[in-house]
Amino acid sequence: MPVANHREIAQPSPKYHLSCVSCGWESDPEFRLRCPRCSGALDPRINLENVTERDGDQPELTYLDFLPVESEHFLDADVSVRTPCHPAPRLGAAIGLPRLWVKDESQQPTGTTKDRLASVVLAVFRQFGIKEFVASSTGNSSTALARAVQRDHSMRAHFFCGRDFTGDHDIETGDRVSLTVVDGNYAQATQTAQEFAARHGLVWEGGFFNWARREGLKLTYLEAFDAMDDEPDVVVQAISSGMGMMAVRKGVAEYLACGRLTSSPRLLMVQQDTCAPMAVAWREGRAELTEDDVIEHPTGLARAILLGDGRATYPYMRGIATESGGAIVSVSQDELVQARTMLRELEGLDVCHSSAATIAALRNEAAAQRITPDQVVLVNLTGRERNTAAAAGPALATASVG
Incomplete structure (x- = not known):
């Protein structure tokens, strides 16, 4: 569907330009959702030459040099906040991954990332x-x-x-x-x-x-990378459309470019078995989803990831999994309940079932030795129940x- 495109009132920004992640088409800054040449997703390509370390409690200002927007447009310091990222030793020991770290986005004002x-x-x-x-x-x-x-x-x-x-x-x-x-x-x-x-x-x-959504979600991971003692070997998040995975891939690329990371982690995406069109297609080696994959009325405990039609975004998730050496997996409803209980009892983290999907997946991956005890693992707990x-x-x- 056609949408209005809005250009900046000012001259073309030296801070960034838009680029299609699929075909490389480029444009000066404007609010445009898709590439006019191939309909692909667009990313703002940030000029990282003048990146400096900034202190402060407001994450958008701390990481301003990594965002496609100037400071005067952030009017309210309390829309989002910095959140804890810390080791989870008891939970890590219980699932066989002692170098487990958790990023707790349930501490955001509305309870989610x-x-x-x-x-x-x-x-x-x-x-x-x-x-x-x-x-x-x-x-x-x-x-x-x-x-x-x-x-x-x-x-x-x-x-x-x-x-x-x-x-x-x-x-x-x-x-x-x-x-x-x-x-x-x-x-x-x-x-x-x-x-x-x-x-x-x-x-x-x-x-x-x-693309502004993904830039905001990217800050979750920049904060986490800066908080961790070691670089992550594996990053895990539950997905519906997969915005968060697009965000972490871009954050990794930018941190590699400016020397804040030295290697790319594997990216593991998680869905629930009752609504897992992407996980099924990945397991079957398919390049795209079809109408037969659409779930008209999805159900499941993890309500935040109940997206029954992933046709528009699955190709991006497949590309991320392939490029990073990761995967798209699914977990059962019972595994969600068990993982949520473990998070609460072992780490005092009362998060939603969508967040718990990450731990359920890690238990399975560790049991199958696809992730090993020596690896540093970062999970994004995207929110809590409201x-x-x-x-x-x-x-x-x-x-x-x-």
Whole structure:
């Protein structure tokens, strides 16, 4: 679907340019979601020549030289925060990986790593003069974006979700924030949201293909790399679309380029067995997903990764797994429960089932000796459970599909 592209008001930025990760097409800075030549994902290529070490509590300013946005566009210091990254010796010993480290993103203000993307997305929108946008998600992204919008009185946002995910949205609706519940699944809610944006001439936020999202998530890993005593041999995260994996790959490349890392880790991606189209395709050696792989009504304990249609992003995840020597795996519902219990009892970490998927996968990989005790392993615990019930304020609406 066509979307409006917004160029910076200022002259072309010496800080970065856009580049297609698939065909190499390049452009001066603009808010564009896909490559006009091949429809591939775009990345901002940062000029790393003048990178300096910065101190501070606000992660966006600490890592400003690695972001495609200037400091004046970060208006609120509390949209996202730095989070702990530390060894997990008891858990590591229990699963046979004594050099295990955990990055605890459950400490973010809304309880998930998506606060990081909210901070950078809104800063990029300010940079391009975007004051109103439309978005959809299964809960965490929209919750984080809505909170950030509420803190900037110049912004307006319209969020859409499938009915099954209403309770996963913790959104205070009002004059500047609306939540529309669609009688359909996530994919149908996204289609309805895109149609709404086109009909009203508004910016479609873009989800996975919004490069500003991935730049925000990248900060999780830059913080982790700087906190660790040793470089990671393996990095593990649960995935739905795979934004986080795109983020860590780019962060690794940038840290290699400026000498902060000396080697690339293997990247291990995890889905749950009840909704694992990418893991199945990877296991079968397939290059793409088809309509037969789409799960119309996905279910499972790990609600944050319930994406039933991964066709648009699987090729990127397959490429990352192949290039890094990693894999895309799945874990069972029982394994999710066991891993979550282990995290709580052994490390005092009360995280969601999506976060626990990383530990479930590591138990299996260690048992199969695909990861060995001498290796340094970093897991991204992306968030915690929220007692969510959408705030059905005056702007809560319902839309039908069709």
